[in-house]
Amino acid sequence: MRSANPNFSTRERILGVAETLFARHGFAGASLRQVTAAAKVNLAAVNYHFGSKESLIEEVFRRRLDELNRHRLAALAAVQARADHTLEDVLDAFIRPALEQSMDSAGGAAFVRVLARAYAEHDERLRKFLSDNYGHVLRDFATAFARLLPQLDKEELYWRLDIVAGALTYAMADFGMIKRKSDVSEHSHREQAAQHLVRFAAAGLRA
Numbered sequence: 001m002r003s004a005n006p007n008f009s010t011r012e013r014i015l016g017v018a019e020t021l022f023a024r025h026g027f028a029g030a031s032l033r034q035v036t037a038a039a040k041v042n043l044a045a046v047n048y049h050f051g052s053k054e055s056l057i058e059e060v061f062r063r064r065l066d067e068l069n070r071h072r073l074a075a076l077a078a079v080q081a082r083a084d085h086t087l088e089d090v091l092d093a094f095i096r097p098a099l100e101q102s103m104d105s106a107g108g109a110a111f112v113r114v115l116a117r118a119y120a121e122h123d124e125r126l127r128k129f130l131s132d133n134y135g136h137v138l139r140d141f142a143t144a145f146a147r148l149l150p151q152l153d154k155e156e157l158y159w160r161l162d163i164v165a166g167a168l169t170y171a172m173a174d175f176g177m178i179k180r181k182s183d184v185s186e187h188s189h190r191e192q193a194a195q196h197l198v199r200f201a202a203a204g205l206r207a
Contacts, residue, residue: 011049014039019060023113026121027057058129061118064101064111065130069137071097076144087148087205091198094141095168099190099197102172112172149205157205164201171197 017039021030032053036043050056075093079085102108118126138161146157171193 010039010041010045014041014046014049014056015060015063018056019063019114020110022057022060022117023110026117027123027126028121032056054125057126060111060114061126061130062133065134068097068101069134071100072137073140076140080144087145087202088198090141090144090148091164091201091205092194094164095197095201096194098168098172099194103186103190109173112169116169116173145205152205160205163204167197167201 014035018030018035021034021038024030025034032043032046035056036046039045046056050059072093075097076090079089079093082089102112118130142157142161145161146152146154149157152160
């Protein structure tokens with residue numbers, strides 16, 4: 001079993017602790033000393049698995065974004081295989097996997113805060129890493145949206161998609177006024193959030 005592998009468990013423990021500390025203190029504010037203390041490992045273990053703090057930060061993102069974007073691209077491929085797919089279908093493929101990950105009990109909420117910090121802290125190296133490794137996913141979706149919205153020029157489309165992505169990040173972070181009621185399951189709450197966001201985004205893109 002995977003959990004029996006000591007290298008795997010140590011690596012995952014470091015990543016989980018780093019994600020929590022980066023979410024709480026930012027990338028500059030959380031030191032490797034804090035990470036090693038919280039993960040109960042020495043600095044040599046961090047260097048062995050990641051090599052540097054910058055590489056550790058990148059792996060925190062890879063651990064979540066690789067999986068998220070696999071799900072997004074699989075959903076997009078399934079949608080595009082249907083000749084009658086709609087704008088709402090493409091939006092659902094973009095939005096639903098992200099909301100599902102954000103509500104994952106195993107650190108989903110912390111990762112949303114980490115992702116927000118990547119842009120709020122204006123870390124150009126990290127932005128380049130995200131663009132180089134995951135920009136193609138956004139471009140694939142932009143191409144799919146462009147086919148369904150031929151009346152929008154590229155600049156206008158990208159403005160609108162940027163706003164949609166911002167609304168999605170807000171929903172992922174659960175900052176909004178609509179909180180889950182005690183008698184509503186997380187699954188139902190996520191479904192409601194996805195449906196409302198898809199409808200709202202489709203209206204904005206078509207306007």
